[in-house]
Amino acid sequence: MAYDEVLAARIRAHVAGEPVEEKKMFGGLAFLVGGHMAVAASGQGGLMVRVEPAETAVLLEEPGAAPFEMGGRGPMDGWLRVSADAVGEEDALDRWVERGLAYARSLPPK
Numbered sequence: 001m002a003y004d005e006v007l008a009a010r011i012r013a014h015v016a017g018e019p020v021e022e023k024k025m026f027g028g029l030a031f032l033v034g035g036h037m038a039v040a041a042s043g044q045g046g047l048m049v050r051v052e053p054a055e056t057a058v059l060l061e062e063p064g065a066a067p068f069e070m071g072g073r074g075p076m077d078g079w080l081r082v083s084a085d086a087v088g089e090e091d092a093l094d095r096w097v098e099r100g101l102a103y104a105r106s107l108p109p110k
Contacts, residue, residue, distance in 0.1 A: 002027075002043060003027065003028040003029050003040075003041040003042060003043045004041055004046075005041075007041045007046075007047070007084065007087070008029045008041035010090070010093055011029075011031060011039060011041055011047075011093070011097055012031075014093060014094055014097040015031055015038075015039075015101065018033065019033060019034075020032065020033055020038070021035075025037070025040070026042070026043060026048060026070075027042070027043025027044065028041050028042040028043040028044075028048065029041045030048075031097075031100075033101060033104035033105055034104060034105070034107060034108070034110060035110030036050070036103075036104040036107045036110065037050050037100075037104065038050055038097075038100035038101045038103065038104035039096065039097050039100035039101070042081065044081070045083070045084050046064070046082050046083045046084040046085075046086070046087065047080075047081070047082040047084075047087060047093075047096055048068060048080070048082075049079075049080045049081075049082055049096050049097075049099060049100045050078060050079055050100050050103055050104060051078055051079075051080060051099050051100065051103050052106075053077040053078035054077075056077045056078060056079075056080065059080060059099070060080070062086070063086050064082050064083035064086020064087070065080050065081070065082050065086070066080065066081045066082075066083070067079075067080065067081070068080055068081050078103075082096050
């Protein structure tokens with residue numbers, strides 16, 4: 001499945017003015033800060049968001065949030081999937097995008 005281009009455009013609007021690089025990866029369109037993925041329009045629908053690993057369990061309680069698994073390695077702390085329905089409203093999308101940006105900003109540039 002290709003990523004949702006409308007969702008990608010919505011993310012793009014939320015990151016306007018940020019030093020963000022767009023890159024196709026994981027079957028979607030990722031938005032990177034300092035070389036670190038912050039958020040992506042996932043090729044499987046919805047968002048892929050990178051967050052502080054210690055916050056993973058709490059954030060999984062948010063509506064539409066689910067563990068992210070890469071290559072059958074099981075859930076990975078610090079990586080979440082967020083359903084498209086959970087980011088239908090702009091304020092919800094903004095919260096998730098900002099979480100991803102905040103974590104990416106906290107990492108040393110690659």
